[in-house]
Amino acid sequence: MTAFVARRLAQMVVVLFAVSVLTFLIFNVIPNGDPAARMAGKSPTESQVEAIRAEWGFDEPLPVQYVRTMEQVLGGSAISYFTQLNVREEIVRGLPRTLSLAIGAAILWMAFGVGLGLLGAMRAGRASDRLLTLLALVGVSLPVFWLGALLSHYLGFKAGWFPNGGYVPLTEDPLDWAYHLVLPCATLAVLFIGFYSRILRSNVLDTMGEDYVRTARAKGLSEREVLRRHVLRNSLIPVVTLWGLDFGAVVAGGAILTEVVFDLQGVGQYAAESVGQLDVPPVLAVTLFGAFFIVVTNTVVDIVYAALDPRIRVT
Amino acid sequence: MSEPLLSVRDLSVAFEGERGTLRAVDGLSLDLAPGEVLALVGESGSGKSVTALSLIGLLRAPGARIAGSARYGGSELIGAPERELRRLRGEELAMVFQDPLSSLNPVLRVADQVAEQVLAHRDVSAREARERAVALLRRVGIPEPERRADAYPHELSGGMRQRVMIAMALSCDPRILIADEPTTALDVTVQAQILELIRALRAETGAGVLLITHDFGVVAELADRVAVMHEGRIVEQGVVEDVFERPESPHTRRLLAAVPRLDGPLREPRTFGDRPPVLELADVEVSFPVRRRLLGRGGERRRAVDGVTLSIAAGETVGLVGESGSGKSTLARTAVRLLEPTAGSVSFDGRDITRARRRELTPLRADLQIVFQDPYGSLNPRKRARDIVGLPLRLGGVPRSEVGPRVERLLERVGLKAAHADRWPHELSGGQRQRVGIARALALSPRLVVLDEPVSALDVSVQAQILDLLGELQRELGLSYLFISHDLRVVRQVSDRVAVMRDGRVVELAPVADLYARPQHPYTAELLAAVPASRPVHRSASTRS
Numbered sequence: 001m002t003a004f005v006a007r008r009l010a011q012m013v014v015v016l017f018a019v020s021v022l023t024f025l026i027f028n029v030i031p032n033g034d035p036a037a038r039m040a041g042k043s044p045t046e047s048q049v050e051a052i053r054a055e056w057g058f059d060e061p062l063p064v065q066y067v068r069t070m071e072q073v074l075g076g077s078a079i080s081y082f083t084q085l086n087v088r089e090e091i092v093r094g095l096p097r098t099l100s101l102a103i104g105a106a107i108l109w110m111a112f113g114v115g116l117g118l119l120g121a122m123r124a125g126r127a128s129d130r131l132l133t134l135l136a137l138v139g140v141s142l143p144v145f146w147l148g149a150l151l152s153h154y155l156g157f158k159a160g161w162f163p164n165g166g167y168v169p170l171t172e173d174p175l176d177w178a179y180h181l182v183l184p185c186a187t188l189a190v191l192f193i194g195f196y197s198r199i200l201r202s203n204v205l206d207t208m209g210e211d212y213v214r215t216a217r218a219k220g221l222s223e224r225e226v227l228r229r230h231v232l233r234n235s236l237i238p239v240v241t242l243w244g245l246d247f248g249a250v251v252a253g254g255a256i257l258t259e260v261v262f263d264l265q266g267v268g269q270y271a272a273e274s275v276g277q278l279d280v281p282p283v284l285a286v287t288l289f290g291a292f293f294i295v296v297t298n299t300v301v302d303i304v305y306a307a308l309d310p311r312i313r314v315t
Numbered sequence: 316m317s318e319p320l321l322s323v324r325d326l327s328v329a330f331e332g333e334r335g336t337l338r339a340v341d342g343l344s345l346d347l348a349p350g351e352v353l354a355l356v357g358e359s360g361s362g363k364s365v366t367a368l369s370l371i372g373l374l375r376a377p378g379a380r381i382a383g384s385a386r387y388g389g390s391e392l393i394g395a396p397e398r399e400l401r402r403l404r405g406e407e408l409a410m411v412f413q414d415p416l417s418s419l420n421p422v423l424r425v426a427d428q429v430a431e432q433v434l435a436h437r438d439v440s441a442r443e444a445r446e447r448a449v450a451l452l453r454r455v456g457i458p459e460p461e462r463r464a465d466a467y468p469h470e471l472s473g474g475m476r477q478r479v480m481i482a483m484a485l486s487c488d489p490r491i492l493i494a495d496e497p498t499t500a501l502d503v504t505v506q507a508q509i510l511e512l513i514r515a516l517r518a519e520t521g522a523g524v525l526l527i528t529h530d531f532g533v534v535a536e537l538a539d540r541v542a543v544m545h546e547g548r549i550v551e552q553g554v555v556e557d558v559f560e561r562p563e564s565p566h567t568r569r570l571l572a573a574v575p576r577l578d579g580p581l582r583e584p585r586t587f588g589d590r591p592p593v594l595e596l597a598d599v600e601v602s603f604p605v606r607r608r609l610l611g612r613g614g615e616r617r618r619a620v621d622g623v624t625l626s627i628a629a630g631e632t633v634g635l636v637g638e639s640g641s642g643k644s645t646l647a648r649t650a651v652r653l654l655e656p657t658a659g660s661v662s663f664d665g666r667d668i669t670r671a672r673r674r675e676l677t678p679l680r681a682d683l684q685i686v687f688q689d690p691y692g693s694l695n696p697r698k699r700a701r702d703i704v705g706l707p708l709r710l711g712g713v714p715r716s717e718v719g720p721r722v723e724r725l726l727e728r729v730g731l732k733a734a735h736a737d738r739w740p741h742e743l744s745g746g747q748r749q750r751v752g753i754a755r756a757l758a759l760s761p762r763l764v765v766l767d768e769p770v771s772a773l774d775v776s777v778q779a780q781i782l783d784l785l786g787e788l789q790r791e792l793g794l795s796y797l798f799i800s801h802d803l804r805v806v807r808q809v810s811d812r813v814a815v816m817r818d819g820r821v822v823e824l825a826p827v828a829d830l831y832a833r834p835q836h837p838y839t840a841e842l843l844a845a846v847p848a849s850r851p852v853h854r855s856a857s858t859r860s
Contacts, residue, residue, distance in 0.1 A: 211414060211417040212417065214373060214412070214418070215419065215483075218373060218409070218410040219432040220401050220402065220405030220435050221431065222435075223397075229420075230420055234420070309422055310421070310422060310469070310470075311421055311467070311469050
């Protein structure tokens with residue numbers, strides 16, 4: 001176990017290094033990527049650009065620039081080329097928003113995915129199961145920006161049932177916080193509910209055919225106990241691991257569209273804006289944060305998987 | 316005869332399918348007395364398990380129709396409401412299934428799985444249920460039950476797992492125990508222990524036992540009465556001695572004749588001393604990493620095969636017996652160089668192929684073939700028999716136009732018809748599938764065929780046919796066989812020499828007649844003693860009804 005975590009941490013250092021080098025290089029080979037020219041504003045003189053270049057150190061060799069930028073990113077002193085705002089502070093400001101959205105959505109999609117999946121499995125082959133299949137297909141096919149805009153327009157703007165985007169910190173007003181998150185979380189969750197309900201349905205059907213489920217019935221357990229103790233628990237194991245991985249992916253950038261549609265000002269939205277401006281320090285910082293989060297959730301998922309299924313050992 | 320515990324009359328089970336109605340059980344009647352062991356014997360597909368499952372209301376196949384009557388203690392089981400059946404299941408009618416690994420929930424601790432049943436039927440606290448579970452584990456002979464109680468099924472051996480299943484079945488003192496092939500998945504020494512346990516528990520509890528099996532050896536060991544099933548009907552029913560001594564139905568006679576025996580005829584002794592060996596294994600060792608270190612190198616290794624020396628002459632059959640985990644299959648795969656040995660050498664036809672690369676082995680693949688145990692898992696379900704048998708021919712460079720006719724000749728050679736060529740594996744019976752596997756192995760006229768448990772998954776009568784076929788092919792084609800089996804009776808019947816394997820080592824290697832008549836190693840003697848009897852075992856009459 002200790003060796004497992006140590007090995008994963010070592011791998012993480014390698015991953016983060018590779019990710020940072022690649023990200024840094026991409027912004028240096030991209031056309032029109034010269035930050036000095038962009039920072040100098042419209043129609044600058046050559047000397048203005050040179051001055052900025054010298055001031056920010058863009059004239060130094062790439063490895064030197066990389067090391068310096070990384071020092072700033074990791075030390076928390078990096079600032080955006082364009083807004084001049086401290087990158088760490090921006091991420092710290094956006095993180096609760098992204099996490100609120102991701103956690104809320106993850107709870108929603110797990111609850112509804114499992115519920116609908118179980119319902120579908122119980123009614124397999126009947127009309128209600130076919131309807132659920134159809135709904136899952138529709139849910140998976142709806143683009144987030146379209147669904148989000150639609151919900152925001154009709155339920156938020158027209159009906160006035162929900163706020164029209166924005167975010168209220170939890171510490172300020174918990175009720176208002178939750179109220180603002182309903183539509184974004186639902187929008188983000190729809191796609192996953194579609195997937196999860198399908199996966200759970202087929203897992204449950206497979207598990208029902210297992211010999212140990214027959215054993216459970218032969219013991220005289222009620223159908224409810226058979227379902228809860230033997231079918232659902234075993235069917236949930238792969239779904240729980242998937243859940244962890246998807247959660248990591250959502251925090252690390254999967255929620256960008258939802259954040260933008262509902263103007264949540266989360267980390268994803270920050271990343272999207274920074275990429276648009278070819279703003280290297282925030283992009284590097286957000287990318288590293290995302291990679292870090294994915295590696296951590298992966299490791300946690302592997303440990304949880306081993307805890308849920310005693311046949312698996314982490315090595 | 317005392318009042319029967321269970322009285323089944325005219326039980327019929329039919330499955331409505333696309334191709335019409337299949338009658339799996341057809342007018343079956345039987346009685347089970349308290350304290351009696353009634354064996355329900357038949358080949359796979361004869362309706363034994365369907366009968367058992369319908370009795371306790373666990374037949375859940377879509378389109379199944381159950382008719383007739385099964386009376387237990389004044390109540391009717393067939394068509395009883397689910398509530399009533401649920402109360403009876405586990406409490407009065409308990410069941411032990413064939414494969415204890417798949418029949419136990421892999422993610423729950425064994426004591427919890429036993430306790431769960433106690434909780435379902437008895438008004439006890441969780442702690443009392445667990446205490447009872449531990450007591451039951453002790454009663455079925457699990458050593459250190461307090462410690463084993465917290466084990467998961469995969470942490471126990473096959474025999475221990477089946478003991479857990481039995482503990483579970485006994486947890487509420489059932490009146491009837493239905494055991495569906497309780498020892499089929501187990502090694503022979505473990506089988507003997509489990510049969511002994513069931514025998515002791517029957518005497519102790521006075522429960523009636525309905526024993527479902529295809530193995531007449533198990534019947535001889537345990538049963539008081541036998542009912543022989545064939546195509547959903549009972550074709551013969553009687554006291555076990557009578558059925559063994561004076562079988563009336565031709566089906567019974569055929570089944571009995573097919574049972575391999577320790578006292579049956581041996582093959583003619585042959586000598587191969589002057590012929591050079593086809594395969595030579597010298598000090599072969601195969602080990603696998605068990606645990607990795609931090610950087611993934613080194614670490615513990617487990618030796619699956621530990622210094623085996625063995626040679627096989629042209630036309631000879633060497634039998635290899637041992638219990639599961641003894642290293643038989645690893646040795647088989649190493650012999651045909653599907654695995655590379657960690658140490659020692661493998662020679663084929665005097666040529667060292669220990670470290671031969673994949674490309675160097677390709678031409679040898681025609682000579683070195685292997686037939687696997689599971690005819691269900693080892694054929695690609697998405698290929699027709701024709702393509703399965705034809706693939707090695709095409710890989711061996713046989714022109715496309717000749718492949719078809721040769722495939723048909725091969726199928727004919729293993730006793731299949733040309734019509735079978737276009738079937739998918741799932742459209743073939745177990746025996747037919749194994750014939751396809753043999754035809755595939757024979758396609759390029761090999762000189763050595765490794766047969767890894769080739770008949771273990773088959774019914775006794777099919778088993779006998781496949782063994783005959785293998786003998787015939789050997790005589791005609793001069794094949795050498797390495798015949799691997801956990802069944803000492805089968806190995807005795809087909810081998811010239813026999814090697815006994817345990818913990819990766821060959822503990823005894825001798826001509827077949829010597830090994831069975833005068834085993835030198837105590838382990839060989841132990842294995843032989845565990846083989847089920849071929850005649851009913853004499854038991855005290857007090858347990859008879």
